[in-house]
Amino acid sequence: MNIALSEFAPLSTEIFVLTMACVILIVDVFISEQRRIISYALSLATLLVAALISGSMLDNETAVVLNGTFVSDPMAALLKTCIFLITIGVFMYSRSYLVARGIFHGEYYVLGLFAVLGMMVLVSAHNLLTIYLGLELLSLSLYALVAFNRDSAEASEAAMKYFVLGALASGMLLYGISMLYGATGSLDIAEVAAALAARGEMEMIQIFALCFIVVGLAFKFGAVPFHMWVPDVYHGAPTPVTLFIGSAPKIAAFAMAMRLLEQALGGLSADWQDMLTILAVLSLAIGNVIAIAQTNIKRMLAYSTISHVGFLILGLIAGTTEGYSAAMFYAITYALMAIGGFGMIILLSRAGFEADQLDDFKGLNERSPWFALMMLILMFSMAGVPPTVGFYAKLSVLQAVIHVDMVWLAVVAVFFSIIGAFYYIRVIKLMYFDAPLSEEPLKPGAELQVVVSVNGLAVLGLGIFPGALLALCNAVLA
Amino acid sequence: MDFERFIFYFFAAVLVFAAGRVITVRNPVHAALHLVLAFFTCAALWLLLEAEFLAIALVLVYVGAVMVLFLFVVMMLDINVSPLREGFIRYLPVGLSVAALIVIEMFLVVRARNFGADAVAIPARHGADYSNTRELGSVLYTDYVYPFEIAAVILLVAIIAAIVLTMRRRPGTKHQNPVDQVAVKSSDRVRLVKMKAEERQ
Numbered sequence: 001m002n003i004a005l006s007e008f009a010p011l012s013t014e015i016f017v018l019t020m021a022c023v024i025l026i027v028d029v030f031i032s033e034q035r036r037i038i039s040y041a042l043s044l045a046t047l048l049v050a051a052l053i054s055g056s057m058l059d060n061e062t063a064v065v066l067n068g069t070f071v072s073d074p075m076a077a078l079l080k081t082c083i084f085l086i087t088i089g090v091f092m093y094s095r096s097y098l099v100a101r102g103i104f105h106g107e108y109y110v111l112g113l114f115a116v117l118g119m120m121v122l123v124s125a126h127n128l129l130t131i132y133l134g135l136e137l138l139s140l141s142l143y144a145l146v147a148f149n150r151d152s153a154e155a156s157e158a159a160m161k162y163f164v165l166g167a168l169a170s171g172m173l174l175y176g177i178s179m180l181y182g183a184t185g186s187l188d189i190a191e192v193a194a195a196l197a198a199r200g201e202m203e204m205i206q207i208f209a210l211c212f213i214v215v216g217l218a219f220k221f222g223a224v225p226f227h228m229w230v231p232d233v234y235h236g237a238p239t240p241v242t243l244f245i246g247s248a249p250k251i252a253a254f255a256m257a258m259r260l261l262e263q264a265l266g267g268l269s270a271d272w273q274d275m276l277t278i279l280a281v282l283s284l285a286i287g288n289v290i291a292i293a294q295t296n297i298k299r300m301l302a303y304s305t306i307s308h309v310g311f312l313i314l315g316l317i318a319g320t321t322e323g324y325s326a327a328m329f330y331a332i333t334y335a336l337m338a339i340g341g342f343g344m345i346i347l348l349s350r351a352g353f354e355a356d357q358l359d360d361f362k363g364l365n366e367r368s369p370w371f372a373l374m375m376l377i378l379m380f381s382m383a384g385v386p387p388t389v390g391f392y393a394k395l396s397v398l399q400a401v402i403h404v405d406m407v408w409l410a411v412v413a414v415f416f417s418i419i420g421a422f423y424y425i426r427v428i429k430l431m432y433f434d435a436p437l438s439e440e441p442l443k444p445g446a447e448l449q450v451v452v453s454v455n456g457l458a459v460l461g462l463g464i465f466p467g468a469l470l471a472l473c474n475a476v477l478a
Numbered sequence: 479m480d481f482e483r484f485i486f487y488f489f490a491a492v493l494v495f496a497a498g499r500v501i502t503v504r505n506p507v508h509a510a511l512h513l514v515l516a517f518f519t520c521a522a523l524w525l526l527l528e529a530e531f532l533a534i535a536l537v538l539v540y541v542g543a544v545m546v547l548f549l550f551v552v553m554m555l556d557i558n559v560s561p562l563r564e565g566f567i568r569y570l571p572v573g574l575s576v577a578a579l580i581v582i583e584m585f586l587v588v589r590a591r592n593f594g595a596d597a598v599a600i601p602a603r604h605g606a607d608y609s610n611t612r613e614l615g616s617v618l619y620t621d622y623v624y625p626f627e628i629a630a631v632i633l634l635v636a637i638i639a640a641i642v643l644t645m646r647r648r649p650g651t652k653h654q655n656p657v658d659q660v661a662v663k664s665s666d667r668v669r670l671v672k673m674k675a676e677e678r679q
Contacts, residue, residue, distance in 0.1 A: 003620065011624075018631065025638070069624040107642045114635045121628055133628040140632060144639030150646065182593060208587045 007065040010072030013054045013080060014120050020046035021113040028106030039106035043091055043113060051084035058476070064126055068188045071126035074476035079123045079255050079328070086248045086335045087116050092451045093343040094240030096444065100351040103149055103238075111148075112244065115141035119252035125259055128177045128187040135173070135220070138252060139166050142245055146237040158236025165219065165229040173216025179209035180264075189264045196267035210268050213260055214275045221253050221309045224282035234302035239349065239356070242298060243342035246305055247335040250312070254331040257316055262324065269319050276317045281412055283310030288420035298356045300423060301341050304382060307420055308334050314413055315397045323400035325473040330393040332469070333381075333462065337390060340378040340455040347371060347444050347452055361427055363436025371442065372431045374456030381459045383424035384417055389462040396470065486526055493519040506552045514545050528604060531611040 008015065020042070028039045054077050062073040091109065098104040118138030125131040143166065147159035181187055183205040184195035196206060215226065222230040234242045261272055287307030294300040312334070315327025348355030348364075355361075365372040381390035394417065401410045444452075462469060496516040500509050517540045524533035591597065618626055 003623065022634075066624045067621040069622070105642075107638060110638060111635070111642070114631065114638075117631065127625070129622075129625045130628065133625050133632065137628060137632050137635060140635050140639065144635070144642060147643055150643060179587070182588075205587050205592055208583070 003066065010057070010060070010063050010065055011070060013050050013057070014117065014124070016053060017046060017050050017113060017117050017120065021110055021117065024106065024113065025110045028110065031106075036104050036106060039109055040091070040095060040104075043109040044088060046113065047084045047088045047091070047116070051081050051088070054080040054084065064190070068190065069127040069130050070124055071189075072124060075258070075328075076124045076255070078472060078476045079251055079332075080120055082332045082335070083116060083119050083123070083248045083251050086251070086339060087112065087244070089336075089339045089343075089451060089455060090240070090244045090247060092447060093243055093339060093346050096448050097238070097240050097346045097349065100349075101149070101238075108145065108148060108240075111141045111145050115145070115244070116248070119248060119255075122252045122259075123255040125256075126189050128180065128189070128192070128260075128264070131256060131259060132170070132174060132177060134252075135256065136170065138249060139170065142241075142249070145241045145244065146233060148241060149238045152236075152238070154236040155238055158233045161229055161236075162233045169216050169219030169226070172212050172219065176209045176212025176214075176216060179205055179212065183209060189259060192264045193266055196265065206268060207271055210265060210271055211275070213265070214272055214279075217253070217257055217260065218279050220256070221250075221313070222306055223279040223309050223313060224286045224306060227283070227286070227306050230306055231299045231302040234305070235296060235298045235356075239298070239342060239345050239354070243339055243346070246301070246338040246342060250305075250309070250338070251331045251335055254312065254327060258324065261316065262319075273317050273319060276313050277409065280310045280313040280317060280409070283307060283313065284413055284416040288416045288423075291420065292423050294423075295358050296356055297345060297358050297361070297427070298342070300358070301338070304341075304420070304423075305338065307416065308382075310416075311394060311397055311413060314401050314409060317406070317409070318397075318400040318404050320400060320404060321474070321477050322403060323397075325470070325477050326393075326396035326400045328473045328477070329466075329470055330397055332473075333389045333393045333459075336455070336462070337378055337381050337459060340374070340452070340459060341382065343448075343452055343455060344371070344375050344378065347448055348442070358427065358430060359437060362430045362434040364431040366436050367440075368442045371444075371452065374452055375431060376428055377456045377460050379424040379427050381463065383421040385421075387460070387463045389459050389466060392463060392466040392470070482526065486523065489519045489522045489526075493523065507549065510545060510549050510552055513548075514541050517541050517545070528608075529610060531614055 024039050024042050024046070027042065028036075031038050057072065057077040058074055058081075060072060060074070060077065062071065064071045091112065094108070095104070098108060115138050118134050118136070118141060121130060121134030121137060123134075125134055143159055143163045146162055147156055149155045177187075180192060184192045186192055186195060218226040219229075234246065237245065261269075265272060283306050287303050287305070287310060291300050291303035291307065294303060308330070312327050312330045315323045315330060317323070318326070345355055348360055361375070364375065377388060381388035384390045384394040394413075398410045398413060401407075401413070493516055496512045496519060499512040500516060503509050503512065517536055521533040521536045521541075524530075524536065
């Protein structure tokens with residue numbers, strides 16, 4: 001078999017990011033410690049150019065190339081563009097934190113780019129083998145990033161937990177995939193779907209495979225009852241890494257769920273909808289209720305992630321184009337809110353001091369009204385208060401769920417969101433109505449100020465004008 | 479029972495025995511050696527399946543490289559395994575019940591009715607001139623070029639991660655500088671000090 005060179009055209013973004021990651025790896029070896037900023041600038045430029053390339057592919061027609069292992073469709077183009085933009089935000093947030101702690105190494109950015117590459121592979125996978133490899137590339141980079149601050153015992157512990165549980169989850173997923181291969185005789189997503197459409201005697205194996213695949217997915221999403229790693233890893237990892245883990249990989253996980261559940265296992269949707277319903281309800285309940293008891297804001301945001309994942313899964317349960325596009329909108333906007341939330345911790349921290357306690361946010365309004373306002377917007381958005389984008393994300397998911405006559409699920413979701421609103425609004429109360437613990441004025445760098453402001457205003461702006469992104473999410477799935 | 483079947487059951491029995499010993503022996507060196515045996519018998523089973531290249535790769539890579547390295551690590555680091563065994567009895571009932579549940583489920587699903595010779599076609603036999611290595615190579619670099627490249631990137635990330643997590647320049651690390659060693663002069667090493675002779679007491 002010969003591969004035409006034109007088959008590589010849809011992969012141009014992947015090839016570019018891989019090449020640049022290798023270039024930065026080499027360049028970083030030869031530059032001195034003072035010029036480390038070059039690696040940083042190169043990484044940002046890479047992501048920016050990659051975002052432009054994948055953004056330009058939005059209108060391209062769906063193309064399955066390289067013997068069905070890679071697919072380039074509008075959904076992949078949109079999700080990749082969002083992953084690049086979110087990662088640019090992650091890198092910009094993390095620089096000052098890394099510099100202040102003396103761990104501003106090029107490897108952070110190289111591993112970050114490889115993680116982005118893993119996400120891209122996941123997003124464009126059209127073969128179960130590619131899905132698994134993309135997931136491993138992403139996870140391996142993230143394990144290393146969590147342990148990046150080698151002198152921190154907490155980070156090492158978190159990395160160990162993440163690694164062991166992640167390996168277990170990958171094993172589950174792989175076992176499910178092998179069963180699916182046994183039942184359908186193919187790893188290609190389209191062929192698997194076709195084989196499942198002709199449901200035969202292999203039904204039992206298919207359900208068996210589905211169970212393991214859903215468990216593997218739930219582990220990666222951090223949905224209850226497979227959530228135990230989330231708070232520990234979010235808490236133990238260095239804040240810039242938490243920022244990364246909590247944001248862009250959620251978009252990739254959504255894409256993985258779409259490829260596996262909707263495209264490959266669409267024929268078994270009645271079965272996986274029941275499983276996902278349990279995951280969603282438990283995630284909403286446990287995420288929101290346990291978050292109230294947290295005093296550490298990183299742990300609180302970790303539990304909040306779990307509850308948001310529950311919401312995202314609701315969109316998948318609906319099983320309609322409306323539901324999928326609502327879930328996609330949710331994943332993208334959640335990533336935007338998450339980098340803002342963790343970014344505020346970086347903003348308040350300084351060398352030798354982690355502002356990861358709720359009390360550290362006390363009286364933020366007196367110290368800096370502007371950043372308190374930004375945090376207010378982010379918290380309102382996570383709670384789902386209009387006119388922030390979180391409101392529209394929740395609204396569109398609930399609409400999709402109601403349109404398939406699952407009103408009880410929508411009621412449960414709203415009920416737990418109201419409980420969840422308590423701990424978001426508590427942060428706002430601490431910022432505006434409590435006296436600050438330290439009178440030290442906030443002096444973040446210009447870069448951090450800009451990125452926090454842009455992030456906060458984007459959450460507000462998308463909330464006032466959600467139409468464009470919503471329409472885009474609809475269009476790429478249609 | 480023909481000879482091939484006899485060989486299969488022989489190696490399968492050895493494999494099960496070796497794998498069981500890996501997790502039951504107390505001495506980590508013995509466990510590693512049993513794992514070597516398990517890999518070896520596994521390779522023999524793969525030979526029966528006409529997967530010659532993979533069988534040899536298993537012996538070369540896992541037995542020849544990975545397990546030797548593993549043995550080195552086990553011998554170099556004096557790992558005290560007794561704390562690792564604590565709680566074994568306590569967790570045994572839970573572990574056994576989970577294992578039993580999974581085995582029963584697997585038995586119900588993965589049984590001869592689903593994956594037996596009637597359900598799945600028996601693969602064709604190939605002659606002596608059939609090259610397993612050539613077949614693997616021809617699909618690896620064409621049909622599966624994309625997964626193959628991703629696997630290469632994963633290995634690269636593994637190398638980067640290993641170096642990032644372990645390489646550190648600690649103050650006081652002892653190292654040699656050959657340039658200084660070659661350029662050394664006798665005057666650098668021995669310093670002659672003129673002193674007055676001390677008086678005899």
